[in-house]
Amino acid sequence: MEEIKIFAPASVANVSCGFDVLGFCLEPVGDKMIIRKTDSSGIRITKIEGQDLPLDVKNNVAGVAAEALLKEHPVEFGFEIEIYKNIKAGSGIGSSAASSAGAVFGINKLLNSPFTAHELIHFAMQGEVLASGSAHADNVAPLLLGGITLVRSTDPIDVIQLPVPIELSAVILHPKIELKTMHAREIIKKNVTLEKAIVQWGNLGAFVSSLYNEDYDLMSRSLKDVIVEPMRSLLIPEFESLKKASNDAGALGFGISGSGPSVFALTKGIDSAEKVFRSLEQIISSIGIDFDFYLSKINQQGIKILPN
Ligand code: HSE
Numbered sequence: 001m002e003e004i005k006i007f008a009p010a011s012v013a014n015v016s017c018g019f020d021v022l023g024f025c026l027e028p029v030g031d032k033m034i035i036r037k038t039d040s041s042g043i044r045i046t047k048i049e050g051q052d053l054p055l056d057v058k059n060n061v062a063g064v065a066a067e068a069l070l071k072e073h074p075v076e077f078g079f080e081i082e083i084y085k086n087i088k089a090g091s092g093i094g095s096s097a098a099s100s101a102g103a104v105f106g107i108n109k110l111l112n113s114p115f116t117a118h119e120l121i122h123f124a125m126q127g128e129v130l131a132s133g134s135a136h137a138d139n140v141a142p143l144l145l146g147g148i149t150l151v152r153s154t155d156p157i158d159v160i161q162l163p164v165p166i167e168l169s170a171v172i173l174h175p176k177i178e179l180k181t182m183h184a185r186e187i188i189k190k191n192v193t194l195e196k197a198i199v200q201w202g203n204l205g206a207f208v209s210s211l212y213n214e215d216y217d218l219m220s221r222s223l224k225d226v227i228v229e230p231m232r233s234l235l236i237p238e239f240e241s242l243k244k245a246s247n248d249a250g251a252l253g254f255g256i257s258g259s260g261p262s263v264f265a266l267t268k269g270i271d272s273a274e275k276v277f278r279s280l281e282q283i284i285s286s287i288g289i290d291f292d293f294y295l296s297k298i299n300q301q302g303i304k305i306l307p308n
Pocket of ligand 1: 014019020132136181184185259
């Protein structure tokens with residue numbers, strides 16, 4: 001294979017109770033990338049459409065992730081990358097993760113898969129370091145493994161793929177204001193009280209159990225974030241009203257998607273997701289902020305290869 005075309009989906013990280021450890025991908029929105037082998041060695045980014053992002057490999061998350069892979073697996077030829085962005089940078093639905101994970105996924109395929117999907121997480125994470133200053137894998141892991149993932153450790157990488165209850169659906173609302181992950185991380189206090197830690201790990205454990213048992217009531221009780229959401233929600237217009245509206249409309253849980261400003265709700269079934277969306281739409285429209293929204297099942301596959 002000389003060339004590959006892929007779809008790298010948007011993703012929701014943290015999922016309320018799992019800051020930096022839980023994530024899942026969406027189905028309807030994502031970037032496209034074309035990666036091809038070249039005779040000259042090294043990585044070149046030859047085209048970016050849809051966003052104003054640097055072509056310079058060292059300043060582009062896809063370039064940095066791709067170079068990290070080639071450092072571990074040197075070859076005499078090289079690769080050029082075209083990126084067609086649909087996921088806006090600073091939207092909270094994994095824009096940098098899509099480019100980073102997409103690059104390493106595509107190059108690995110063109111090299112006849114010397115690395116497992118699990119091993120690729122480390123390389124993709126280098127793009128997240130460039131984008132946010134932090135080596136988290138909660139967005140890139142579900143892109144590379146599919147489904148809902150739990151990052152037990154990033155050093156060494158140890159990621160668990162969790163089961164996805166069949167009816168689980170998501171609503172994403174993206175108020176069109178930009179929030180940089182780096183900034184949204186800076187405002188988080190670095191110390192957590194024992195009382196809050198106990199609540200958080202109780203909820204995280206319960207959420208994981210709810211996925212194995214398809215226990216939507218338990219899922220609903222555990223989709224809570226007492227640590228990061230109280231700080232970051234201040235950056236999101238009408239967060240508390242959106243949360244109340246979502247819960248009143250029957251969502252299982254509601255929270256910040258990644259570092260925001262997008263917010264997400266999980267629901268049992270797509271009909272319930274539509275109902276939740278309509279209640280969120282009323283609020284966001286009334287404050288005059290432009291927005292995008294997506295309704296999605298949980299994407300079980302992650303990145304996929306597109307026909308050429
Ligand atoms: N876990 C990360 C954060 C995801 O919330 O900062 C954003 O990339």
